[in-house]
Amino acid sequence: MKVVNTHEAKSQLSSLLAEVEKSGQQVRICRHGRPIADLVPCKVRDRLEPHPVMGKVILHYDPPDDHCQRACFQPPYSYS
Secondary structure, eight states: OEEEEHHHHHHTHHHHHHHHHHHOOOEEEEETTEEEEEEOOOOOOOTTSOOTTGGGOOOOOOOOOHHHHHHHHSOSSOOO
């Protein structure tokens, strides 16, 4: 991890951002030797990749029986 002071971070912010983007390495910004902020690369997720929690979800589904299905999905009256 690269460590810079606030003056260097302010004067070279665009180059520090490019470095973080290119290398993926964090940059710690310090004031008077104490850390105050970290520049970290954004984690861009692939929208087609499923969320890790969704793989653990279990659905218990009992399909309706034939009688219930006929009663629920038939119109109560006819148009003829």
